Amino acid sequence: QRMQLYEKYAPTLAMETVAKLELGTERRSVTHLVVTTCTGMVAPGLDLQILEQCDLAPTVERTMIGFMGCYAAINALKLARHVVRSTPDARVLVLNLELCSLHLQETNNFEQMLSFLVFGDGCAASLISAEPTGFALDSFHAEVLPGTQKLITWNVLDQGFDMFLSGRVPEAIASGLRGSKDAVLRGASPEDIDLWAVHPGGRSVLDAVERGLDLDTTALAVSRAVLESFGNMSSAT
Numbered sequence: 001q002r003m004q005l006y007e008k009y010a011p012t013l014a015m016e017t018v019a020k021l022e023l024g025t026e027r028r029s030v031t032h033l034v035v036t037t038c039t040g041m042v043a044p045g046l047d048l049q050i051l052e053q054c055d056l057a058p059t060v061e062r063t064m065i066g067f068m069g070c071y072a073a074i075n076a077l078k079l080a081r082h083v084v085r086s087t088p089d090a091r092v093l094v095l096n097l098e099l100c101s102l103h104l105q106e107t108n109n110f111e112q113m114l115s116f117l118v119f120g121d122g123c124a125a126s127l128i129s130a131e132p133t134g135f136a137l138d139s140f141h142a143e144v145l146p147g148t149q150k151l152i153t154w155n156v157l158d159q160g161f162d163m164f165l166s167g168r169v170p171e172a173i174a175s176g177l178r179g180s181k182d183a184v185l186r187g188a189s190p191e192d193i194d195l196w197a198v199h200p201g202g203r204s205v206l207d208a209v210e211r212g213l214d215l216d217t218t219a220l221a222v223s224r225a226v227l228e229s230f231g232n233m234s235s236a237t
Helices: 002-019 024-029 046-053 069-086 110-117 169-184 203-212 221-230
Strands: 032-037 061-066 091-099 121-129 152-157 160-165
Touching: 002 046, 002 091, 002 121, 032 046, 032 069, 046 061, 061 069, 069 091, 069 121, 110 160, 169 203, 203 221
Parallel strands: 032 061, 032 091
Antiparallel strands: 091 121, 152 160
C-alpha cells in the first residue's frame, strides 16, 4: 500500500519540480536523466515516467540511484559532472525525490520515533551542463568513517521500510570532520567560504558540523531554515 501511494504521488511531485526549472523548449535538449530516491520502488520506474510526462527526448540516457539515502544527491551531481566532463555538450537533468512520510511506523522505541519526526517529503531538480552559468561544480571529496556502518540502517521488512538512526551519528560526524577538515575544505579556512549548504539531517547534525569545522554560529542559517520549514527530506534536501 505504501508503494501504491509512492507510485501515485511521486510522478506528480516530479513534474511540478521539473516545471520550476522553466526549461521550455530546452527540455528536448536534455541528454541524460539521473534520478535518486530511497523511499519508493516501482517498475518500469520513476525515471521512465519523468521521461514521458516531461516530454524529454526518447533517446535520453536514464540512471536510477537508489538506497543511498541523503548522500545520493551528492552522488548524482558527481555523476552528472563526470558525464559533462566526458561529453561537453551533454545536458544532465538531476532529480532527487523522497516521500519519507510514507514510512512512518507505530513504535515505542524513542530513538526510532525521533528519526521519523525529523523527516519530510520533497523533491529537488537541477540541470548540469558545461555552460558557464549558475554554480560551478569544481570538485568533490568523499570519505567513509570507519565503524559507522550500523549507525544508520534502512531495510525492507514485512511492515514496510524500517529505518534506524542512532543518536551517535552527530558525534561521529563532528569527529570525522575534525580529522579531515583540511581535505574537505581543500586547504581553505572556514572564513573563506561565503555560503554553506549543509545537509540538514537534524538540529544535532548541523550542530555537529558547526563544531567539527569550527564555524561561526550564523554560518548554517540557511540549512537551519530549511530544516525548520521542510524537515530532512533525505536526498531532496
